[in-house]
Amino acid sequence: MTAGPEAPTPLLELEDVVVEYPGKGRRAKPFRVLHGVSLSIAPGETLGLVGESGSGKTTLGRAVLGLAPVTGGSIRYAGKPVSGLGKRERRALSKDVQVVFQDPFTSLNPAMTVMDILTEPMLVTGVARTDAERRVQTLLDQVYLPHDAAQRLPREFSGGQRQRIAIARALCRDPKLIVCDEPVSALDLSTQARVLDLFIEIQEATGVAYLFVTHDLSVVRHISHRVAVLYRGDIVETGHAAQVTEHPEHSYTKRLLLAAPVPDPQRQAQRRAERLRLARERDAS
């Protein structure tokens, strides 16, 4: 029998990752936020990470970015543990993995023009100014902003437009993975849909992968290939987006889905009754 094709190396793999924040006070125990999280993301894939407030979603995204205190387990990027990378590999990683934050009103430096915001990450890595400025035009096209946006300040743009600028900034170093931390939560519904479509279009054009953190199940269904459900620092369910959002297996995922509001009042009442039933079952067990 001939061997089948080997599974491609995941772009990102987390294995039993533990994150603990130091406790307050000298004798305080550390506060464990992630209890041993394992997940992987393939090149060009979107993994939606859902969970209620406080479940540790942002912390997980920060751990991937090297910004949270990982005290156990391992994070591998393109097959290599990030903790053992040399200086040059670390620099390559910081180019490959970018971030888009939730709040487009605070994530952009208000004193910098869009041109400066978008050229700065290129200039610090030695790209010539003329090349960087030319690239800005392409980036603005990519996120559907006019070229004259380059000379303006962030305050002159709407929330949706600012998030487009933040996306362009994340793209300017040709990343392989973008950690998107609730990037549409601060936007109104129609703007949300347009920005989500932009994320999808960019992925189709560039092959970038997303770790897409959100508490909103309709958002996660729209954008993700696979979904991981985080509950109190543990992944309780992972699967294809349609499978997890339509036929959830874990009782927490079921409760999360039932908590999402629906427009029909009758269905909303049914969901409330079902939620109560699940909560009683959980309390009884």
Ligand SMILES: Nc1ncnc2c1ncn2[C@@H]1O[C@H](COP(=O)(O)OP(=O)(O)OP(=O)(O)O)[C@@H](O)[C@H]1O
């Ligand atoms: N720097 C920190 N120091 C101490 N505790 C922290 C720190 N950052 C987060 N936490 C705690 O870790 C837990 C998880 O927070 P996190 O922000 O990761 O959750 P989340 O799922 O993203 O929530 P939300 O959806 O509300 O943003 C919370 O109890 C939070 O108070």
